Amino acid sequence: MKIAIVGAGVAGSFLYALLVQNTRHHVDIYDAKPIRGMGCAWAVPERQFKDLLSEVGLNAYDYLLSRVSLTDSEGVVYKLHNMITINKPRLLSDLVKSKLIKVTKVTSPPKGYDLIVDATGFERALLGPPKGIYFYASCVQYVSEVPTLVEGQAAAALSPYGYAWAMPLVKDRYHYGAGAIVKEHVYELLRKLECRHPRKKDYCSCKKTILASAPSLIEPKILRLNETVIVGVGEAVGTTQVFSYEGIVPALKSAKLLAENIEDVDAYISLLIADSEFKYHRPLTLAYQDFLRSRFFNTFKLIKNMPKGRYGSEISKLSKLKLTAKMLLSLWFG
Secondary structure (H helix, E strand, O other), X not given: OEEEEEOOOHHHHHHHHHHOOOOOOEEEEEEOOOOOOOOOOOEEEHHHHHHHHHHHOOOHHHHEEEEOOEEEEOOEEEEOOOEEEEOHHHHHHHHOOHHHEEEOOOOOOOOOOOEEEEOOHHHOOOOOOOEEOOEEEEEEEEEEEOOOOOOOEEXXXXXXXXXXXXXXXXXXXXXXXXXXXXHHHHHHHHHHHHHHOOOOEEEEEEEEEEEEOOHHHEEOOEEEEOOEEEEEOHXXXXXXXXXXXXXXXXXXXXXXXXXXXXXOHHHHHHHHHHOHHHOOHHHHHHHHHHHHHOHHHHHHHHHHHOOOOOOOOXXXXXXXXXXXXXXXXXXXXX
């Protein structure tokens, strides 16, 4: 089979690395930019990330920057046991060497392929605008020094429309940013976090748009044009979680499912919707939609549907009550 992957981000690059292990397929990969992997926070759940990278013979710890052992959420500090930050640019480079990427902006299906994969994230360059239930989030991020945080400590600030974060990278450098579905709230969230943990020095900055949904709530995921099939993977088909915007491991998992079912994309879509990695995406997305309609009546529904235990949080009952109270205040009045 002759396959084109459009987009060399996390999902597209991992899919390429999986597929080239099978010599029965000819695989090309396209991307509009020669430099990849700068945007978005680089935090992942450790165990899931380790298992997925083993599929292509990579060692997750070659990309380890920091173990996130503590987090300060709205002033409540608690422990984590399954969160690490990774060198995302290096990971993408190891999955697909830059010289193998056809650097061009693809706006229409490239000719001569049996299957074309849209891995262009929120752009959905080939699948077209999404239909269903989804949210676009605007993000701004920096690599900065944050003197108030100790080694391995992260921090967050919340609002009804998103959150700001500071994630430890190496030495005194942090991935510092904010994302929100209302653009004006992005900088408000940054200011809120900076009140407790100000940035001292910025080394770089960038902006990004994120498409957040659930695979079962976004369409189309497949297009058929004569004898050519276009199928989506990763963020383009709703794998990025609403509210937290976690996307790296979900993108890897969707690419694995597609690689395993590359000759039956309908089976891939069915498995994608049913997979345990995405089991909480649908109720969380629907709860968030309800919450935005009526914060007062739907806040507890939103909190109930947030994934628990994914990062191995260790938090006392008192701290949990404090965090819930602060979250309620942020969600109602933030």
